[in-house]
Amino acid sequence: MIELMMMTKRLMFRRMFSLLMASTVGLVVYSKVIAIMSPRLQASRNPRKIADTSITPVNGTRHFMVGAYLEHRVRKRSVRIISIIHQESIQPLYCVFYCGTHWANETEAEVQLHLELFAIGFPFVAADVLCPCPPGCNVSHVTLSTRFHVKHPQDHTFLHIRNLQTRQENESFQFDFTVCVSNLFGGYNNVLQVTQTLEMYRLLGVQHVVLYNTSCGPDLEILLQSYKQEGFVEVLPWPIDQYMKPSPGWLFGEHGGEIHYYGQLATLNDCLYRQMYRSRYVLLNDIDEIITPYQHETLPQLMEELQREHPKAGVFKVENHIFPKTQFDPIGRFRCHWRNIPGRNILDHIYRQEPSNPSGQMKLIIQPRAVLKTSVHYVMDNLLETVHLPPQVCRLLHVRAPRPEVSKKELHEDRRLWHYSRQLVPNVNKALQRAGLLI
Structure with a gap:
């Protein structure tokens, strides 16, 4: 009887041991399976x-x-x-x-x-x-x-x-100056003026230009691709016409459409935030405008002095000065250089129109980290002071149709761009040749 009881205990012990071993092996195997599958489970939670x-x-x-x-x-x-x-x-x-x-x-x-x-x-x-x-x-x-x-x-x-990684003011930035151009649309193909503008900005100390492109002409597309490969220009597709009917003008009553000027306010603010911690300064203007210092050779020289004079400023407003496209340099000094290139030659326009409302159509140089929200001609919400730059210090050079129409007698001769022509002309030629547009 005692021997039978002992045999029964041994069998029960072996059975329990077998069950324990089986469960232990199963647990190890299960753990290994979970370990193998867990990265997939984790990955499945990511946004698809x-x-x-x-x-x-x-x-x-x-x-x-x-x-x-x-x-x-x-x-x-x-x-x-x-x-x-x-x-x-x-x-x-x-x-x-x-x-x-x-x-x-x-x-x-x-x-x-x-x-x-x-x-x-x-x-x-x-x-x-x-x-x-x-x-x-x-x-x-x-x-x-x-x-x-x-x-x-x-x-x-x-x-x-x-912007998950912020940057302090005393740290180095990828760029010192970036130009944000809000919109290209309507098959815009003003190749010569765009090339001159980009090369002028390069001479002025800009390292980066951002363009939002809805549509441009075939020649300008070739030019921009060349600048993209070089790394000077960043082109962001802006297919807003696929989602709504954009207005080609400023006023709803005059131009119609569903959104103002191809969504200009959205692109300007997006560019501001994109460059927040990449660029020390951002210039907000159109592709046919150049913010140009008149007492300094370059923008870095200008801003160094302005920040020393206005240490609490983060927004600098620049007056818009129109150079009517209907008035030309009578000598035609630079007219023969680019006869076969589509677009306007800004060096041929040396007569400046006095602004009727100097504070009305200004463009901006900003410290992006000081701005919360921007409009086209002024900052809507900012953290630092705003300074209005006098025209003898800096002007926005804008070659376009006169507004309003004026006679030549009412214009001022202004050859500021000619000051850079010795470097500008060969640089424009090299850019056009690099793009295969000038043989």
Whole structure:
């Protein structure tokens, strides 16, 4: 009897040991499987759709996202989404964040429309959408939703959040000066003037030019590709005409359309934030305008003196001075250089029109880190002081149709650009030859 009981205990012990070993092996195998699968599970939480274009529709709305940027200057840490909002169909919007390891999708967005007098009547307007960063979220991507709680956020299209790495003023920047050009559209093909403008800016100390391009002519496309390969120009596609009817002019009543001037306010603000920590200064102007110092050879020399005189300033306004395209240098000193190149020769226009309203049509040199929101001719919201530059110090040279029409007697001869011609002319020739447009 005792022997039978001992045999029974041995069998029970062996069975328990076998079960324990089986469960242990199973646990090890299960752990290994989980270890192998976990990267895939982790990866499956990443946003499946990340925007690769400059205009991204918001699901279930008539709104669009342009760019997302970390904002840490004036409020609790948040993300600013430069957007285009259909103001006749505004509804509550919610921010959906990807946090690296989890989703956070219950943050209500604050919509700030860029309301300008010249934008009245257009259903679409530029806007900032502010998304407070949720606690414990290492933000990397964001999107907008009309739902308070999104069950499948990975099915939405997300924007990568830029400006995650900030830079202090005493640190070096990738560029000292960047020019932001808001829009090219309508098959614009003014090759000669664009080349002269880009090479003038290079002589003035600019290292980087950003262009938002809806459409340009075939010759200008070739030129811009050459500058892109060189690294001097960055061209950002801006297919706004695929989503709405853009206005080719300033006023809704005169030009119609659904958004002011091909979405100029959205592109200017997007460029401002893109360059926030890449460039020490940003110039905001059109492709047919050149911000030119009159008492200094270069922009770095100008800004060094201005910042010394105005240490609390972060915005510098430059008067617009029109050089009528209907008036020419009577000698035609530079007229023979580029006869076969399409476009306007700015060196042939040396008569300057006195501005009727000097403070009305100004363009800007800014420290982007000091600006929260910009318009075309002034800064809407900034952290530092604004300085109006006198024309004897700096002018915006703008070759275009006169406004209003004036006689030659009312114009002032101004050969400032000729001062740079010894270097400018051969540099323009080299750029056109490099692009294969000048043989």
